[in-house]
Amino acid sequence: MKKIYKVSLAAMTLLALVACGPKRRPRTQPSTVQSEVADGKGSKKTSSGHEYYQTVLERYQAYSRAIEAGDSAGLETKLKEIDPQSDEYVYARYLQTLGRKPSLSYFYTDLDKDGRDELLIGNGQTVSAIYYLKGQQPELLHTAFVASSGGSRSGFQIFEDGSVIYASFSSLQPEVDLIHYKFQKGKLETVNQIQIKNGDGQKPEKALGITAKELDQAKFGxxxxxxxKKATSQASNSxxxxxxxxxxxxxxxxxxxxxxxxxxxxxGMIPQGVYTITEKVSADGYTWGKLQSGQGWIALEFTTRVEGSNAATSNKGSGGMNIQEIQNGDFSSISGTWRxxxxWTLEFDKDGLTGNQFFTDGSGVVNNINPDHSYITGAIHSSKPNTAGGAAISFLPAGTSIKPDSNYNSDPSDTKKDRIWIGQQYIWNPEDFFYRVD
Structure with a gap:
């Protein structure tokens, strides 16, 4: 009988709740769970093997270019090169649903110190795909991402001893499938498979018996x-x-x-009005001002400075919804009632959600907030343990549009106003958007 463990999902950032749906998608297993990476004659290769991964990198570059250009036909042509049942195919389709150029980075690392590197693909912060070599052929372990609809999600944890935890689950089901892989001595082995449940705070690595230190994926090169180029975000300013x-x-x-x-x-486009600028940079012949809301930068040549104003004397809410503050747990910029x-109504004070019609017992909370396109998305759910149900919540400052939905429909809301969207599927219905009423 398969062992069941109770584990706190909060301990794994890769399991962050973003959307809800009825089913998780079954994930394909690697074609070989125990594969030699030696040369077949018992001697270890001295080459790091980077040249064998070039076809993989070229495919991802082609996906990125086609998606950025809106070239669906080009993407279809490239996807014909791979198995439509593969994880890579599904991941490329997921990237397409984002409606913008994918932010893709890569990193080589020798997980088992055998002289042959593995290839990691991600967003510069977390790993989205792991490839390894079987002889001279790159093989995909898994891809990991949060689905745009349907509630399916997955993620990796990577450890110093070559262990990799792959987790997959659905937001409305308490079970999380964990597979413990290990790269060691030129082989990839499946060590263990278990299910865990939300509960007593035990970490997944403890449930699987892993004692090695977990690697910080954001600190990979x-x-x-x-x-x-190195995946850093630096403005070229003087x-x-x-x-x-x-x-x-x-x-x-x-x-x-x-x-x-x-x-x-x-x-996005910024509506007419008064806004607080927190930073000023000169670049490309313009002076750029960083919006206090965290939406981005505007060219100050097309604005008029409001004399006598500063951060200390300005009204805190003068810039509207402040997504940077919300990410930091300060909901002051959206305090009040939204309908x-x-x-349906939502009520916020500076500390978060105080009233709503989703969790009438007062247990509703909003957390797991992360950047999403030019706005932020998190989860609204019950604070009580082992309570099913929940939804995604997006905070949309005026001037920004929510990305195209799973049916490729554009934002139907009033983008001149601050908005909040809540739903279990990424489909945009005008009546689902909340606007401030007091």
Whole structure:
């Protein structure tokens, strides 16, 4: 009989709740769970094996270019090169649903110290795919990601002794499937498979008997997939100032950019009004101001400075919804009552959710908040242990649009206003968006 453990999902950041759905997708096992990486004659290869992974990297580069260009036909052509039942195929489709250029990085590491590297692909913070060599052929262990709809999600934990935990689960089911793989002596072995449950705070590695130190995936030497440059986010600026001030936006088509550069990704349009700027940078012939809300940067040449204003004297909510503060647990910028087209309400104070119609016993909380496109997404669920149910929640500052839904529909809400969206499937219905009412 399969052993069941009770484990706190909060201990694994890779299991963060983002959306809910009825079923998890069964994941394919690696084609070989015990595969030699020696040369077949008993002698170990001295080459790190990077040249054998080039076809993998080229495929991901092609996926990225096709998705960025909106070239569905090009993506279809590239996907014909791989098995449509494979994890890589499903992962590429997931990247397509994001509606923007994928942020892909890679990192080589020798997990079992046998002289042949494994290839890790991710977003510069966490691992999304692990490839290893079987002879001279790259093999996929698994891919890991949070599905855009349906509630399926997965993730990796990686350890110093070559152990890898692969977790997969569905947000509405308490069971989490764990597989313990280990790279050792030129082989990949499946050590153990168990299920865990939310409960007493025991960590997955303890349940699986792993005592080695877990590696911090964010500290890997990630390189950007397209350029090979180090995966850092630095503006090319000649001047930086951090004193806060306010500006008035009088034009209706001023773009918000993700970075302080004319080449920065456009993440929305800012409505007319007064906004607090927390940082100023000169780059590409413009002076850029960082919005207090955390949405991004605007060109200050198209604004008028509000004299006599500063961070200490300005109204805290003058810039509207502040996604940076919300991520840090401060909900002051959205304090008050919010209502959607169905008549449902949400109430917040500075510490979080105080009232809602989803958890009438007062147990509702909002957490697991992370950046998502040009806004932030988290989870709304009960604070009581072992309580099923919940949904995704997105906080959308004025001027930003929610990414295309799972049916490729665009944002139907009033993007000139701050909004909150809640749902269990990523499908945008106008009545599901909450707007401030007091």
């Amino acid at each position: 990630w390189k950007e997939l397209e350029t090979g 001047e930086s100032q951090t004193s806060s001030f306010q500006v008035r936006v009088g034009v209706s088509d001023l773009r918000i950019r993700k970075e302080a550069s004319i080449k920065g990704e456009e993440v 959607n087209g169905l008549g």
